[in-house]
Amino acid sequence: MQNETGRAGKTVMTALGPIAPEELGFTSMHEHVMFQGAVLARRMREMIPAGHGLPIDADDKVSLENVGLLLNNSIMAWDALVQDDEDVMAGEVQDFKDAGGGAIVEVSVPGIQLATAPMRNISRRTGVHIVVSTGFYTWDSWPEEFRGLGVREYKRHMEGEIRHGVQGTDIRPGSLKIALEDLNEMEENALRAAAQLCGETGLPLTIHPCLKPGADQIQVIRILREEGVDLGRVVFAHTPVVSRPGLFRDLIDNPGLVKVTTELALRIMDEGANCSIEFENPLGFEMMGRYNLGDLWKTSGICKIIEAGYSGQLVLGNDCCGRTMLRRGGALGYLRLMGYGLTTLRDVAGVPESAIRRITVENPARILAH
Amino acid sequence: MDKLRAGAPAGRGAAEKPAAEKRAVAEGQVAKKLAAGNPAAVSQAAENRGAAGGQPSDGRAAMTVCGPVAPGEIGLASMSEHVMYDGGFLRERLLGRLRPHSLPISEGDKLCLENVGILQKNCVLAWDALRQDDEAAMQKEAMLFGRLGGGAILDLSVCGTRLGAAALRRISEATGVRIVASSGFEAADARPAEFSEASAGSAGVGAYLAHIRREIGEGIDGTGVRAGHVYAGLLDFGPAEECALRAAARACGESGLSMTVKLWRGAGCAGRAMKILAEEGADLARVIFANVPLTTTPGFADALRDPTLYRPDTESAKAILARGCSISYEFSNMMGLELADVYNAGDWAPISALVALIREGYAAQIVVGTGCAGKIALHQSGGEGFCRLFYRGIPVLRDAAGVSDYALRLIMRRNPATLLSAR
Numbered sequence: 001m002q003n004e005t006g007r008a009g010k011t012v013m014t015a016l017g018p019i020a021p022e023e024l025g026f027t028s029m030h031e032h033v034m035f036q037g038a039v040l041a042r043r044m045r046e047m048i049p050a051g052h053g054l055p056i057d058a059d060d061k062v063s064l065e066n067v068g069l070l071l072n073n074s075i076m077a078w079d080a081l082v083q084d085d086e087d088v089m090a091g092e093v094q095d096f097k098d099a100g101g102g103a104i105v106e107v108s109v110p111g112i113q114l115a116t117a118p119m120r121n122i123s124r125r126t127g128v129h130i131v132v133s134t135g136f137y138t139w140d141s142w143p144e145e146f147r148g149l150g151v152r153e154y155k156r157h158m159e160g161e162i163r164h165g166v167q168g169t170d171i172r173p174g175s176l177k178i179a180l181e182d183l184n185e186m187e188e189n190a191l192r193a194a195a196q197l198c199g200e201t202g203l204p205l206t207i208h209p210c211l212k213p214g215a216d217q218i219q220v221i222r223i224l225r226e227e228g229v230d231l232g233r234v235v236f237a238h239t240p241v242v243s244r245p246g247l248f249r250d251l252i253d254n255p256g257l258v259k260v261t262t263e264l265a266l267r268i269m270d271e272g273a274n275c276s277i278e279f280e281n282p283l284g285f286e287m288m289g290r291y292n293l294g295d296l297w298k299t300s301g302i303c304k305i306i307e308a309g310y311s312g313q314l315v316l317g318n319d320c321c322g323r324t325m326l327r328r329g330g331a332l333g334y335l336r337l338m339g340y341g342l343t344t345l346r347d348v349a350g351v352p353e354s355a356i357r358r359i360t361v362e363n364p365a366r367i368l369a370h
Numbered sequence: 371m372d373k374l375r376a377g378a379p380a381g382r383g384a385a386e387k388p389a390a391e392k393r394a395v396a397e398g399q400v401a402k403k404l405a406a407g408n409p410a411a412v413s414q415a416a417e418n419r420g421a422a423g424g425q426p427s428d429g430r431a432a433m434t435v436c437g438p439v440a441p442g443e444i445g446l447a448s449m450s451e452h453v454m455y456d457g458g459f460l461r462e463r464l465l466g467r468l469r470p471h472s473l474p475i476s477e478g479d480k481l482c483l484e485n486v487g488i489l490q491k492n493c494v495l496a497w498d499a500l501r502q503d504d505e506a507a508m509q510k511e512a513m514l515f516g517r518l519g520g521g522a523i524l525d526l527s528v529c530g531t532r533l534g535a536a537a538l539r540r541i542s543e544a545t546g547v548r549i550v551a552s553s554g555f556e557a558a559d560a561r562p563a564e565f566s567e568a569s570a571g572s573a574g575v576g577a578y579l580a581h582i583r584r585e586i587g588e589g590i591d592g593t594g595v596r597a598g599h600v601y602a603g604l605l606d607f608g609p610a611e612e613c614a615l616r617a618a619a620r621a622c623g624e625s626g627l628s629m630t631v632k633l634w635r636g637a638g639c640a641g642r643a644m645k646i647l648a649e650e651g652a653d654l655a656r657v658i659f660a661n662v663p664l665t666t667t668p669g670f671a672d673a674l675r676d677p678t679l680y681r682p683d684t685e686s687a688k689a690i691l692a693r694g695c696s697i698s699y700e701f702s703n704m705m706g707l708e709l710a711d712v713y714n715a716g717d718w719a720p721i722s723a724l725v726a727l728i729r730e731g732y733a734a735q736i737v738v739g740t741g742c743a744g745k746i747a748l749h750q751s752g753g754e755g756f757c758r759l760f761y762r763g764i765p766v767l768r769d770a771a772g773v774s775d776y777a778l779r780l781i782m783r784r785n786p787a788t789l790l791s792a793r
């Protein structure tokens with residue numbers, strides 16, 4: 001697609017203004033810096049069994065004393081599902097910088113968006129480029145004012161942010177983000193509006209896929225094509241490379257059900273779109289009968305995509321979305337990508353340096369430049 | 371509270387120690403919530419420990435750190451634990467195997483909220499993560515376990531890793547949780563110098579045996595706290611470890627105590643170990659093998675290439691169970707070694723294998739624990755401590771796997787009572 005010359009004159013819009021794509025360096029393509037996960041908590045808390053007996057209350061703050069329980073049962077306390085402290089987040093971003101990170105794409109949008117104003121401070125303090133996003137999270141998370149609108153209204157809102165700044169700040173977005181829960185009419189309208197803006201402005205579009213049958217990434221690609229989008233500008237986040245039953249009881253007698261499945265990822269990439277896979281810090285749901293699979297299968301899936309020759313359309317991230325995913329909250333934060341992901345790909349799986357550079361530096365620069 | 375006090379073991383000094391007062395100091399938020407949220411669990415805890423201490427009447431007794439108790443007073447037991455423990459040897463053992471990293475941590479760092487995530491993934495990066503050296507903290511861990519219904523803890527710490535036997539007695543007195551201490555020897559790299567590889571040889575067995583006999587008969591380090599179980603750790607299985615295993619087997623044979631053999635490097639040497647145990651007169655029905663792999667164990671690079679190589683596997687366990695030995699499974703807290711290429715694949719595969727063994731009729735030869743072996747595993751500092759048996763172990767077996775109440779009672783109560791009680 002775009003080679004070095006094709007990129008000439010293009011810039012990446014960051015929280016501190018436009019920069020040349022070459023300045024990005026090592027880029028995490030899916031992150032949350034300031035984050036509000038109350039919607040996720042509300043959705044999941046209904047699934048907590050009554051009488052679970054775990055000694056934790058919804059209003060407890062994350063501490064050394066409860067973090068062990070929270071890591072295995074993330075939705076037990078609201079505090080575990082926010083990233084609301086600017087100083088803490090600056091420290092986390094500094095970790096990323098110290099480990100060789102250059103840029104972060106912050107994909108929090110209305111529904112999970114907490115504050116955009118701190119991005120400029122955090123970027124200045126750490127020297128890490130932060131690309132903020134405009135768009136919409138899943139419909140159930142939206143403030144009332146966004147419900148039930150048409151394509152034109154959603155587009156007008158995002159256009160305003162692109163022109164003037166996100167969330168009432170003068171920080172202009174360098175990325176579009178749409179999350180789909182049901183792909184109902186309002187989500188479809190928001191998706192089409194973002195697709196049109198992707199075509200008109202050249203901003204990259206990250207899509208958090210719908211997990212329900214009949215609205216998967218391939219169906220979304222159909223909508224994007226209808227809107228004339230260049231799929232090379234699109235990143236499908238959370239691309240699944242592992243299939244497995246959700247509940248442990250369905251796995252016990254059928255261990256073969258845990259599988260690496262790269263078919264969907266390769267199909268998305270054959271259509272010309274990019275895939276993001278995140279080395280997530282763990283979120284546990286043990287008391288709901290779920291289980292932690294660890295990172296083996298996902299890492300293996302990433303290796304298979306690279307081996308199949310698709311490293312030119314793969315990007316990575318950590319998708320930190322809650323305090324217990326941070327280095328200062330019981331996990332590795334943005335360091336998961338370097339401290340586990342890249343060292344494993346490079347040192348254990350033998351992925352060549354050129355492919356790692358493509359995935360973490362060249363692809364992000366190409367995708368973010370407009 | 372009265373019930374808890376009544377349940378305190380009848381060890382030396384139990385009557386005059388203000389146990390309730392100590393508990394109050396140790397209790398924090400988590401404890402209060404456990405008490406508030408689990409009234410049933412609290413009363414069950416007292417029940418688990420029996421109505422009161424007292425001398426056993428049927429001739430069999432478990433030797434706890436507070437003296438002998440009847441088998442019926444063991445209650446629900448966690449059979450693979452450490453209480454006061456220094457696992458620093460693990461860092462020395464693995465340091466050379468770690469891949470280079472730039473994680474923001476130094477070996478002298480104290481465990482805190484800012485580094486607990488790093489240390490969970492790589493527990494050997496700081497000494498503090500591998501120690502359980504705070505008596506008040508360990509008392510609280512035991513208290514939390516008791517609150518949920520835990521009756522007894524088998525402590526597999528021995529000379530070289532054990533930090534104070536007197537503390538075990540104080541913790542037991544203060545919490546009402548029975549603690550059984552072990553004698554024996556860790557793998558050769560985790561021992562005091564006088565029992566290292568250099569001292570091995572046939573003459574050595576006598577010295578090893580004398581040490582174990584002393585800890586069983588007189589007590590540990592002059593404390594009067596007597597060992598009620600024997601332990602042998604096998605890593606390289608060189609002469610020093612063979613000596614210790616032979617000595618442990620003889621000590622078990624003559625005392626009637628049970629023993630745990632920890633297979634640090636997997637089940638490859640279990641056959642040789644069982645042969646030696648039999649030669650030395652140990653009753654294999656009194657032997658527990660710990661760390662028996664319940665999955666296949668492909669290397670990291672191979673598993674990345676083909677993750678189907680990693681799967682539940684009962685073969686190693688069955689070879690041990692077929693000889694009449696027991697196995698202990700740990701619902702362990704996260705103590706990762708990612709930089710040593712020990713990959714995290716979750717607990718679903720070993721638990722699936724454990725359930726398969728239970729289904730095939732081996733419940734009478736299975737015991738469980740949480741394998742707490744450092745601060746990083748504790749409820750107060752990054753893990754769920756001994757309580758993981760209740761938070762994860764029992765629910766996953768009972769609710770997800772549908773294991774019968776009978777099998778659970780065997781695994782959690784009857785097998786421990788039988789194994790811990792000597793004639």
Ligand SMILES: [Zn+2]
Pocket residue numbers: 030031032107319321
């Ligand atoms: Zn996300």
